[in-house]
Structures are given as structure tokens and as C-alpha cells.
Amino acid sequence: MPSMAPGGAKNSNQSNNQLNGKVSNDDRRVEFFARKHRIAQQRKSLPIASVEKRLVEEVRSNNILIIVGETGSGKTTQLPQFLFNAGLCHDGKVIGITQPRRVAAVSVAKRVAEECGVQLGQRVGYSIRFDDTTSSSTRIKYMTDGLLLREALLDPYLSRYSVIIIDEAHERTVHTDVLLGLLKSVQKVRSGPINECANIDCMKANNGLLMEKENDAQRASILKQYRGIKLSPLKLIIMSASLDARVFSEYFGGARAVHVQGRQFPVDILYTRHPETDYLDATLITLFQIHLEEGPGDILVFLTGQEEIESVERLVQEKLRQLPEDNQKVKVLSIFSSLPSEKQMQVFMPAPTGFRKVILATNIAETSVTIPGIKYVIDPGFVKARTYCAHTGMESLIIVPTSKAQALQRSGRAGREGPGKCFRLYPESEFDKLSDSTVPEIRRCNLSNVILQLKALGVDDIIGFDFMEKPSSEAVVKSLELLVLLGALTEEYKLSDPVGHQMARLPLEPIYSKALILASQFNCLEEMLITVAMLSVESVFYNPREKLEEARTAAKCFSSLEGDHPTLIAVYRAFDEFLEKSNLGNSREKTEKNLRKWCKENFINSRALRHARDIHRQIRGNIEQMGLRIVSCGDDMLQFRRCLAGAFFLNAALKQPDGTYRVLSSGQGVQIHPSSVFFRTKPDCIIFDEFVRTTHNYVRNVTRIDYLWLAELAPQYYTLQEQE
Ligand code: CDP
Ligand code: MG
Numbered sequence: 192m193p194s195m196a197p198g199g200a201k202n203s204n205q206s207n208n209q210l211n212g213k214v215s216n217d218d219r220r221v222e223f224f225a226r227k228h229r230i231a232q233q234r235k236s237l238p239i240a241s242v243e244k245r246l247v248e249e250v251r252s253n254n255i256l257i258i259v260g261e262t263g264s265g266k267t268t269q270l271p272q273f274l275f276n277a278g279l280c281h282d283g284k285v286i287g288i289t290q291p292r293r294v295a296a297v298s299v300a301k302r303v304a305e306e307c308g309v310q311l312g313q314r315v316g317y318s319i320r321f322d323d324t325t326s327s328s329t330r331i332k333y334m335t336d337g338l339l340l341r342e343a344l345l346d347p348y349l350s351r352y353s354v355i356i357i358d359e360a361h362e363r364t365v366h367t368d369v370l371l372g373l374l375k376s377v378q379k380v381r382s383g384p385i386n387e388c389a390n391i392d393c394m395k396a397n398n399g400l401l402m403e404k405e406n407d408a409q410r411a412s413i414l415k416q417y418r419g420i421k422l423s424p425l426k427l428i429i430m431s432a433s434l435d436a437r438v439f440s441e442y443f444g445g446a447r448a449v450h451v452q453g454r455q456f457p458v459d460i461l462y463t464r465h466p467e468t469d470y471l472d473a474t475l476i477t478l479f480q481i482h483l484e485e486g487p488g489d490i491l492v493f494l495t496g497q498e499e500i501e502s503v504e505r506l507v508q509e510k511l512r513q514l515p516e517d518n519q520k521v522k523v524l525s526i527f528s529s530l531p532s533e534k535q536m537q538v539f540m541p542a543p544t545g546f547r548k549v550i551l552a553t554n555i556a557e558t559s560v561t562i563p564g565i566k567y568v569i570d571p572g573f574v575k576a577r578t579y580c581a582h583t584g585m586e587s588l589i590i591v592p593t594s595k596a597q598a599l600q601r602s603g604r605a606g607r608e609g610p611g612k613c614f615r616l617y618p619e620s621e622f623d624k625l626s627d628s629t630v631p632e633i634r635r636c637n638l639s640n641v642i643l644q645l646k647a648l649g650v651d652d653i654i655g656f657d658f659m660e661k662p663s664s665e666a667v668v669k670s671l672e673l674l675v676l677l678g679a680l681t682e683e684y685k686l687s688d689p690v691g692h693q694m695a696r697l698p699l700e701p702i703y704s705k706a707l708i709l710a711s712q713f714n715c716l717e718e719m720l721i722t723v724a725m726l727s728v729e730s731v732f733y734n735p736r737e738k739l740e741e742a743r744t745a746a747k748c749f750s751s752l753e754g755d756h757p758t759l760i761a762v763y764r765a766f767d768e769f770l771e772k773s774n775l776g777n778s779r780e781k782t783e784k785n786l787r788k789w790c791k792e793n794f795i796n797s798r799a800l801r802h803a804r805d806i807h808r809q810i811r812g813n814i815e816q817m818g819l820r821i822v823s824c825g826d827d828m829l830q831f832r833r834c835l836a837g838a839f840f841l842n843a844a845l846k847q848p849d850g851t852y853r854v855l856s857s858g859q860g861v862q863i864h865p866s867s868v869f870f871r872t873k874p875d876c877i878i879f880d881e882f883v884r885t886t887h888n889y890v891r892n893v894t895r896i897d898y899l900w901l902a903e904l905a906p907q908y909y910t911l912q913e914q915e
Contacts, residue, residue, distance in 0.1 A: 230306055237265035239451050246270065246449070247277045250354070250426060254378065255446040257429045259436045261453020262600065263561035263607050266430050267299050267358055271331045272307065274354055275314075280330045284353035284423065289336040291364040293319045294528050294535055295559040300324070300333040301536065307331075320698055321806050336366035340373070341698060344647055348377055354426040359559060361433035361596075363631035363660075369641050372657045373648070374427055375443065381422040432558040433596055433628070442659045456606040458568075462619040470571040471499065473616045475506055481567050481614070482521060482547060488566025488611070489548035491556060493601055495575040495590050497729070500525045500551045507549065525551040526560070529729050531798055538562050554593075557600040561607065568605040568613040570598060572621070576629070577636045581665040583857035584673060584841070586637040587884040592621075596628040633662045638670040639701050643679055646686045647695035676841070676908055677705045693817055697810065699723065706838035707814060713834035715824035718760055720814065722835075724807035725759040726880055726892060731803065732762075732866070733796045742794040749793075750868045753828045754877075754894025756835060758868055763807075765793075766800050833904060836896040839878040840905035844890065845898065846875050852890070854882075855901070856908075864889040 234240060239260065249256055260266045271286050280286050290296040300317035307315055316325035317333040320341075325332055336357070343349060355374060360367055429439050429446075436448035467473040474492060481490055494500050504523055511519050522542045526535050539562060542548035550562055554574050574593045579586045593601070598615065605611025615622065642653055650656055653667055674680040679691040679701055686692060694704040703723045710719035725731065734742045749765065751757035766789075773785045790797040814821065824830040836843070844852035844861060850873055852861050863869050864883065874895035881891045901909040 227308070234265075234269065234306060237269060238454050239265035239269045242451060243269075243273050246451075247273055247279075249447070249449055250274060250279065250428065251277075253447045254382075254424060255427045255429070255443045257431070257436045257439050257443075257446055257448035258451060259431050259434060259448060260451030261455060262432045262558045262603060264451050264453045266451065267295075268303050268306065270356065270428070270430070272303065275331055279426065280353050282353075282423070285330055285332050285351050286354045286356070287332050287334060287339060287349075287352045288356040288358055289334055289339050289367070289370065290559065291336055291359050291362045291367060292528060292555055292559050293335055294526070294530070294555055295359070296333040296335055297322075298535055298539070298560055302539075303331060303333070321809050336364060336370055340366055340370055340641075340644060343373060343377075344644065344695065347648065348381055348422055349374075349425065350381075350422055352425065353423060354428065356428040356430060358430045359432065360429045360439060361431040361435070361558070361628075363629070363633070365632040365636050365638070365641055368631060368633045368659050369645065371429070371442065371659055374425075375657060378425045378427055381425045432600065435628075438659070454607075455603060456608070456610045458602050458606040458610070459612045460602055461612060461614050462622070463616055464618060466618060466621065467571075467616050470573065470616055471503060471506075474503065474569055474571055475510065477569050477614050477616065478507065478549065479510060481569075481612075482549075483518065485567065485612070487547065489542065489550065489562075489564040490567040490569065491550045491552060491562065491565045491604055492569045493556065493571065493574075494551055494553060495573050496553060496588075497527045497529060500527055500553070503551055520546045521549055522546045523549045523551065526555060526562075527553045528555065554597065556604065557597060562604075563608065565604050565607065566609065566611045568601055568611065569616065570601045570613060571616040572598065572625075577632060579636045579666060581663060581669045583854075583859055584637070584669050585854075585857055585859060585882050587882050589884050592625055594627060594629045595622070595625045598622065598625065631660050633658065633660060634666075637673075638662055638666055639673045639677075642667070642670050643674060643686075643691070643695050643701055646674075646680065646684075647692070651685070673841070674701060676905075677701055677838075678907075679705070693819075696817065697813055699727070699810070702838060702841075703727075706835065707810070708819070709838050710831075710834050711819040711821075713824070713830050713837070714822050715827075715831040715834050716814070716819060716821045717823035718831050719834065720807060720811055720821065721760050721763045721803075722756050723810060724803045725763055727806050728799045728802045729796070730866070731759070731796050731799045733790075733794045734866075735794075738794075745792070745794040751828070752868070753832060754869065755867050755892045756880075756894045757828050757831065759892070762795065763800070763803060766795065767804070832894055832896055833900055835878055835894055836900045837904035839880070840901055840908055842879045842882075842890075843896065843901055844877050844879065846873055846877075852877065854890075859888065861888045861890045863893055864891040866891065867893045869893050869895070 239246070246258070258266060258270070267288065271288055274280070274286055290299070296317045296319050300315055301311055304311040304313075304315040309315060312324040312326050313328050315331045316329040318325050318338055319335050320338060339349070339355070349355065357367060357370060357374070431439065440446050440448050463473070474494070478490060478492065492503070494503060504525060507521070507523050511521055524538045526538045538550050541564060548564060550556070550565070556562060572593055573590050574597065575588050576591050577586060578589050602613035602615070605613050645653060645656065653671070654661070654664060671680065671684055675682065675684070677694070678687060679694045681687050686695065690708060693708055694701055697704040697707065703726070707716065707719050707723060710716040732742070732746055749758055749761045751761060769789050770782070770786065773782045777785070786797060811821070841856045842854070843856070844854045847853055852863070853859070854861055861882065863873065869877070876896055876898040877893045878896050879890035879893045883889045883891055
């Protein structure tokens with residue numbers, strides 16, 4: 192009945208559905224239009240909607256614009272659409288928006304595609320490392336800041352873009368900082384016509400951003416691409432949630448900054464009386480207190496990482512089961528970077544009627560994504576941050592107190608839709624001791640990756656580069672030294688040919704790129720490709736607490752006495768073989784079912800393995816383009832281990848009499864992580880992939896090597912001094 196009100200139509204269909212168990216087309220259509228209507232309403236009510244015209248005018252009249260706005264005001268989702276509608280991506284040009292986090296790029300792109308009523312990958316798409324959904328019709332492209340930096344290697348003027356929006360600039364990731372410096376130069380170059388001389392003069396004038404001198408062929412081909420072309424000017428927009436636009440404005444020579452008024456309701460801040468000894472325990476107590484004593488409204492909990500989130504989730508579920516049935520109506524959801532995107536999207540859905548949503552999030556929910564419905568925030572006051580010790584050259588993730596700015600952002604999440612409450616799990620006196628804002632990442636990370644990229648872009652003088660905040664010269668020197676040791680740079684700190692160029696082309700940490708390049712000489716590139724793919728994903732072993740013994744037994748059938756790297760290869764190959772076999776003559780559903788069963792029996796995380804297969808395919812493509820020979824060493828794991836030693840020589844450690852290890856390059860004392868095949872039987876000398884600092888200094892993914900190989904395979908580093 193066409194005149195029937197949507198509500199009535201839906202109800203009658205619902206009862207039918209219950210009978211035949213299907214959702215009718217009518218029902219879907221009603222749901223579709225209802226959602227479309229809801230989204231249109233939501234968009235209209237965003238604070239940014241009322242200033243659309245003014246913002247577009249500001250962008251038209253300023254080549255650099257800084258936009259500061261309260262989180263949730265609609266900057267990330269709306270501004271690109273405003274600019275698109277205003278025709279700021281004419282002639283097939285693209286509006287690019289960078290995000291520090293993959294999750295944000297993906298979730299926002301999906302949302303915006305839906306708002307525009309288009310399929311993801313058409314007008315709106317995203318591109319992150321190893322996952323590109325864009326097409327030639329994409330005009331609004333969300334991506335990570337790291338990805339745009341990589342694009343600059345192939346297209347130094349970023350000529351595909353008419354507008355680049357650096358979003359979440361206040362996060363000051365190392366990629367954002369480097370991009371800002373680069374874009375400043377690119378923008379100047381793009382304001383004039385390109386010809387060989389003007390180009391180089393102009394570039395020289397701009398922070399030494401020269402074309403690659405060493406590689407004439409590359410230089411000629413890039414120049415050919417651009418010569419005589421007058422590139423359209425590039426609009427640059429810096430967006431930030433924090434109120435301090437001054438630093439960005441000063442950096443861009445007094446660029447104009449505009450504020451988008453947000454809508455913020457009052458938030459009651461509650462502190463604990465005493466410091467908490469166990470913040471996870473305190474989190475649980477507070478969570479249940481809110482749930483049982485406070486009125487309706489969703490709860491957002493800030494935790495430091497995936498493991499912590501998963502363990503809190505289990506504990507919440509356990510406790511919930513002990514409550515009377517009426518009090519069990521809680522939907523626990525989580526959001527962190529490595530969560531698959533379908534799961535991430537669930538946090539944006541409203542909870543079922545009568546249920547309270549509890550969202551366990553990392554600092555991603557501070558400003559990157561806005562989750563509707565939050566009334567209560569629990570902030571234990573910690574965050575996982577990268578730290579780098581230039582002295583030892585070791586980088587690690589550690590849990591540190593948040594800054595004041597972060598604490599304020601977190602509490603702000605409770606007051607988006609009405610008055611809220613924020614429970615800070617520390618005394619008020621502690622708040623005063625927090626630092627005002629987070630130290631930019633460039634001051635606390637290993638710089639070898641960005642230095643390699645800058646070198647490939649022709650920026651020779653790293654210290655002289657126009658950074659918004661200069662990295663410490665000690666860290667720069669240490670990273671340059673590392674790149675020399677890996678053979679990516681010559682003794683004069685120039686990109687080496689071909690190794691340095693090859694390493695810069697691979698979208699991997701320099702040490703992984705080195706391992707791949709070396710593996711082609713050791714005839715084990717097939718094995719190293721698998722290893723690098725497996726090391727690039729989260730753990731492939733699934734260890735549920737309640738079935739720990741079973742999981743350990745299952746893992747044993749893959750474990751290799753040689754180490755964790757060969758074990759990872761064995762898992763990958765077993766998965767691959769099973770998939771191939773299962774594919775033969777079976778339908779897709781059947782294959783899927785078999786695979787799920789296989790993974791369950793073997794305690795394997797199938798998502799991680801699929802991800803590894805994807806990454807493998809993509810790096811393989813890069814490697815093939817470089818013309819390296821992909822051969823297997825077969826059963827000769829000796830060859831493979833020697834190759835690992837030749838690449839990871841800086842991560843070599845020697846066993847000490849007490850069963851711990853000493854890292855040869857730094858003198859750091861470490862222990863083997865419990866997940867390793869060597870947790871119990873400890874070899875004399877090892878190389879490891881990763882240094883993890885938790886309650887102990889652990890090293891993860893360990894393979895045994897022969898101590899004598901080090902001087903033989905890495906003579907540039909190990910002379911007889913280490914051979915005592
Ligand atoms: O960037 P900013 O923090 O200013 O806001 P935004 O990310 O553009 O979000 C604007 C609105 O869109 C918020 O109210 C979100 O709740 C909503 N949104 C959503 O419902 N689902 C998403 N995946 C992203 C945003
Ligand atoms: Mg945003």
C-alpha cells in the first residue's frame with residue numbers, strides 16, 4: 192500500500208519476516224530510506240553545516256588555510272564534500288585527506304561514501320598501505336599520512352591533487368610533520384610553470400628539495416613528465432582538533448586560521464581520591480558502578496592497546512554473567528587499529544533497545560573517530576607511545592601518562608550530545624603534573640624510514656630540512672648510521688645504487704627491505720617474502736585463555752627447532768596448502784567452512800593469515816618489478832638463517848649465564864617472549880625481530896644463529912671486538 196506510513200509498513204513486514212525468516216525487498220527499501228533520511232538529518236545538524244559557504248570561500252581565497260574545530264563538528268566527513276560540491280576538484284583532480292590512522296581513513300571513507308550515496312571506491316575511496324579501494328573516478332580520497340608520503344616518491348609534485356587536507360595535524364605523527372615540510376615546497380613549485388631550470392632553481396630555493404641527482408634516468412623521466420606544464424596551484428588545508436593553531440600558522444608564514452564552533456555540553460570531571468595501583472581493576476569497578484548506578488547513556492573507556500582491550504572485554508563479559516539478568520543488557524564493543532573494518536564499524540551503530548553500549552577504545556577515539564551516544568567516559572590516564580633511545584638505537588612502545596590536552600579531549604567525548612561525566616582514574620593533583628601536550632613523534636622515534644624516503648625525494652640535507660620541529664641531531668645521526676650499515680646509504684650519506692633505491696621503493700621498514708634484497712643473494716627470497724608478510728601482521732596464533740594447553744599443543748605441529756621465523760613459514764605454507772586443496776572442486780561456501788574448521792582446530796587466526804597473504808601478494812609485486820629472482824632454499828634453513836643474521840645483525844643477542852640475553856649492539860638485557868619456540872630451550876645466540884617493553888624487556892620472533900656468522904656476514908659492524 193503506497194500511502195501507508197513507513198512505520199506501519201515496517202511492522203507488517205516484520206511480522207511476515209518472522210514467519211518466513213526472510214527480509215523482504217520492501218523492508219529493505221524502507222530501512223534504506225529511513226537510514227538515508229537519518230543521515231541527511233545528522234549532516235544538517237552538524238556545527239560545520241551552517242558555515243559551509245564561508246569555509247568554501249576561505250578555501251578559495253587562501254592557498255593555505257588552518258581549520259580548528261571541536262571533535263565531532265564534522266570537519267573530516269563534511270569539508271571534502273563541501274569542496275567537491277564547490278568544484279574544487281575540476282579537471283579530474285582529487286581532494287586528498289590524510290589521517291594518522293588506518294582505521295580512521297577506512298571508517299570515514301565508508302561513512303562519506305554512504306553519505307554521498309555512492310559505492311566505496313567510486314567518487315569516494317580510501318587508500319592505506321596494502322589496501323587501495325580507489326579508482327580513476329575517485330575524487331575524494333582518504334588515506335594515511337604515510338601513504339601520501341610514499342606517493343610523493345612517484346609523483347613529486349603530487350600533481351593529481353587539487354586540494355590536500357592534512358587532518359588531525361595536532362597528533363604530530365612523524366609522517367604528518369615530514370609531509371608538512373614537503374607540501375610547503377611542493378606548493379611553492381606548483382605556483383609557477385615547470386621547466387628544467389625554473390624547476391631546479393625553485394626547488395633549490397625550497398629547502399634543498401632537489402630532484403634525484405645520482406639517477407639521471409629517473410630525473411629525465413620525471414622532468415619529461417612535467418616539463419612545460421603549468422601545474423595547477425595546490426590548496427593546502429591543515430585541520431586540527433586542538434585549539435593551538437598558532438604553531439601551524441607561524442610555520443606557514445602567518446597562514447590564516449579559522450575556528451569552527453563546536454557544540455559542547457558540560458562534562459562533570461570526577462577524580463579518584465588516591466592513586467590507583469591497578470588501573471585495569473579500577474576501570475572495571477568504575478564501569479560497573481556507572482552501569483548499575485547511573486542513568487542511561489553509553490560508556491567509552493580509553494585503554495592502551497589491543498591486548499589490554501581484549502582482556503578487559505573478557506573480564507567485563509565474565510562479570511556481566513554474574514549479574515541478575517535485568518542488568519546484563521550491555522553490548523561490549525571495541526575499536527583499535529588492527530581490528531577488521533567490519534568490526535570497527537559496529538561501534539557506530541546504536542545499541543539494541545534497552546541495551547547500554549560499552550566501547551573499549553585506544554586513543555583513536557580521542558579525536559580520530561567520533562562515536563555517537565557517549566555520555567560517560569572512563570579515562571585511566573594512560574596511552575601507549577613510541578619511544579626511541581638514540582643512544583641504543585632501540586625503539587619500543589611503552590605505556591605512559593597522557594598529556595593534559597589528551598585528557599581534555601577524552602573528557603570532551605562525554606559532552607557531545609548532552610551533559611556527561613568523565614571519570615579520571617587518578618587524583619586531581621596528578622592532573623596538574625601532566626605535560627601540556629604530547630611531544631611530537633619526530634622527537635621520539637627511529638627516523639631511518641623517513642630519512643630513506645626524504646633521501647629518495649632528493650632531500651640530501653636532513654638536518655637542514657624545514658621541519659616544523661627539528662628531530663634531535665643525535666637521532667638523525669643514529670638513523671643515518673643505521674642506513675649506512677644496512678647499505679642503503681653510501682659513506683657520504685647518498686642513496687646507494689641499487690640497494691638504497693630498491694629499499695626506498697619497498698613500503699616496508701628498512702630492515703625488512705634489506706632482508707628481502709639480501710635474500711635474493713642467499714637464494715631464499717621465497718622464504719623471506721613469507722617471513723616479512725607474516726611479521727607485518729598481528730599474531731597468527733590464537734591463544735584463548737580457557738584453552739591455553741590445547742592451543743600450545745596445536746602450535747607444536749608447526750614449530751621449528753630453528754626458530755620462530757621458520758615456524759611462521761611453516762604456518763603460512765600449511766594454510767596455503769590447505770586452501771589450495773580445499774579450493775579444488777569445492778564451492779566457495781564449502782571452502783570457507785573447511786577453512787574455518789581448520790583454523791579453529793589449529794588455533795590459527797585466519798584473519799591475520801589472510802592479511803599476510805594479501806601483503807605477500809603485494810610485496811611480491813614490488814619485488815618482481817624490481818627484477819629480483821624469487822627462489823626457494825627448500826629445506827636448507829641454514830641458508831635462510833644466515834640471511835636473517837645478515838639483515839637483522841643489529842638485533843643479535845647472546846645468552847647470559849642466568850638464561851637472559853644481552854643485545855650485542857646496545858648492551859640491553861632482554862628475555863625471550865613466552866610466545867617463542869625458544870621460551871624454554873634457549874640457544875646461545877639469537878636474532879630477533881622486535882623489542883617489546885612490558886613488565887619485562889622481551890624480544891619477540893626469535894631465530895637461532897651462529898655467533899661466528901655475525902663477523903662474516905656483517906663485517907661492517909662486527910669486527911673482532913665482539914669476538915672476544
Ligand atoms: O572530524 P570531526 O571530528 O570534526 O567530525 P567527523 O569525523 O566529520 O564526524 C561528524 C559526525 O559524523 C559525528 O557526529 C559522527 O558521529 C558521525 N560519523 C558517523 O556516524 N560514522 C562515521 N563512520 C564517522 C562519523
Ligand atoms: Mg576528524
